[in-house]
Amino acid sequence: MNPGVVAGLSFADRTMRYAEVLHERHGNTLRRLGSCRFDFSVAQSLTRTDSSDYMTLAEAVGEIFAGTGADLLSIALDPRLCYHFSTSIPFDADESTLTRQVLKELALVADDETPLFVSTESLDRRDLPGGDAVSWVQVFALPETTRSRLRGLADVLGVPIAITSSLDAAASFVGYLEEDTLGVRDTSYSLLLGDHTDYAEFAVCSQGRRRVAGLSMAEDPADGVHALWSFVRRLGLSPADLQTVYLYGDNQETAFADIPKHSGATLRRLGPLDVVRLNAGASATDLASYVPCVGAALAQSA
Numbered sequence: 001m002n003p004g005v006v007a008g009l010s011f012a013d014r015t016m017r018y019a020e021v022l023h024e025r026h027g028n029t030l031r032r033l034g035s036c037r038f039d040f041s042v043a044q045s046l047t048r049t050d051s052s053d054y055m056t057l058a059e060a061v062g063e064i065f066a067g068t069g070a071d072l073l074s075i076a077l078d079p080r081l082c083y084h085f086s087t088s089i090p091f092d093a094d095e096s097t098l099t100r101q102v103l104k105e106l107a108l109v110a111d112d113e114t115p116l117f118v119s120t121e122s123l124d125r126r127d128l129p130g131g132d133a134v135s136w137v138q139v140f141a142l143p144e145t146t147r148s149r150l151r152g153l154a155d156v157l158g159v160p161i162a163i164t165s166s167l168d169a170a171a172s173f174v175g176y177l178e179e180d181t182l183g184v185r186d187t188s189y190s191l192l193l194g195d196h197t198d199y200a201e202f203a204v205c206s207q208g209r210r211r212v213a214g215l216s217m218a219e220d221p222a223d224g225v226h227a228l229w230s231f232v233r234r235l236g237l238s239p240a241d242l243q244t245v246y247l248y249g250d251n252q253e254t255a256f257a258d259i260p261k262h263s264g265a266t267l268r269r270l271g272p273l274d275v276v277r278l279n280a281g282a283s284a285t286d287l288a289s290y291v292p293c294v295g296a297a298l299a300q301s302a
Contacts (some may be wrong), residue, residue: 005031007063007157008069008297010166010290011042011078012196012250016057017290018064018100021276021297024194028298030276032068033290036060043081045148054149062156073154074162076169076296079201079215082142083109083116084165086213091125091133103141117142140165162299167201167213167294170194174205174246176275176298188243191232191265194292195249195256200224204235228256239263246270250289 008019010288020032038045038056040251045053087097087105102120110116118141127133154161164172170192178190194201203213214231216224232239242265260267271287272294 005070006297007065007073008076008293009073010076010293010296014038014041014079016042016060017293019272019290019294019297020068020070020296028276030272033272036064043078046081046146058156061153065157068157068160070157072162073157073159074296074299075150076164076166077142078294079165079167080139080199081146082165084140084167084213086136086138088134088136091135098137105172106141110141115139117144117147164296164299165194166292167194167203169292169299170248171203171205172299173270173275173295189237189241190244190246191242192246193256195247195251195254197251202228202231203231204237227256233258244268246293248288
């Protein structure tokens with residue numbers, strides 16, 4: 001059964017953003033939305049051994065959601081706090097083959113960081129020219145120490161926890177947005193692009209689902225744009241294959257705003273009000289940076 005109320009969190013540098021979404025049969029209502037800024041890095045408070053900053057973070061979560069009716073806390077993680085990638089395996093591969101491949105690839109990115117919490121999800125089937133088929137599999141992993149601290153935030157509220165990447169949370173957001181507009185046989189592609197202050201994350205989506213994701217941490221915005229197009233072409237796509245570019249994030253002076261000029265795609269800046277209603281009397285301005293935390297809350301209603 002779908003949870004009735006979900007609290008969502010996302011973190012960026014020294015800022016924690018939060019949302020609370022009421023799921024109802026006739027739609028979703030945004031009951032709470034805001035941010036809290038700290039004098040320390042939120043990411044570091046979730047990873048380092050010193051607990052004083054973490055305790056401050058946990059107290060803030062308790063105060064923000066005081067009196068909440070949430071049944072679940074859903075957290076969208078900055079990609080630098082987790083490992084998040086896609087891999088392919090033969091379509092008829094068994095579970096042990098998948099496990100071996102995932103652990104082998106994780107060893108390349110996580111070094112000796114153990115133990116890790118790992119989850120996988122089958123994304124898509126792709127037929128190869130020779131007649132074989134592969135399954136694209138999404139891998140999500142994070143250190144158990146980080147996961148334990150995140151669970152501690154849920155314990156403050158006395159609710160279970162769900163953890164996802166910020167990009168998958170945003171993809172869930174787009175899934176809601178496209179749910180009523182795409183046909184079952186629609187084969188168009190969209191580009192999901194999160195431009196943040198010091199990194200950019202992107203994914204190719206089809207039929208409202210994320211297919212493959214990428215990450216750029218280029219210092220020069222032009223390098224980030226180049227990395228994006230390289231990512232798209234590695235998937236066997238061209239800029240002309242993209243129908244819509246969905247843009248979100250806290251970087252207002254984004255270098256990606258001109259992407260549609262090179263592809264013919266429609267640019268759409270995302271905001272929570274695209275998919276949720278506001279309570280009476282509430283107001284909102286530019287809320288593109290809140291897409292991950294609202295998407296995290298939406299992801300748990302499916």
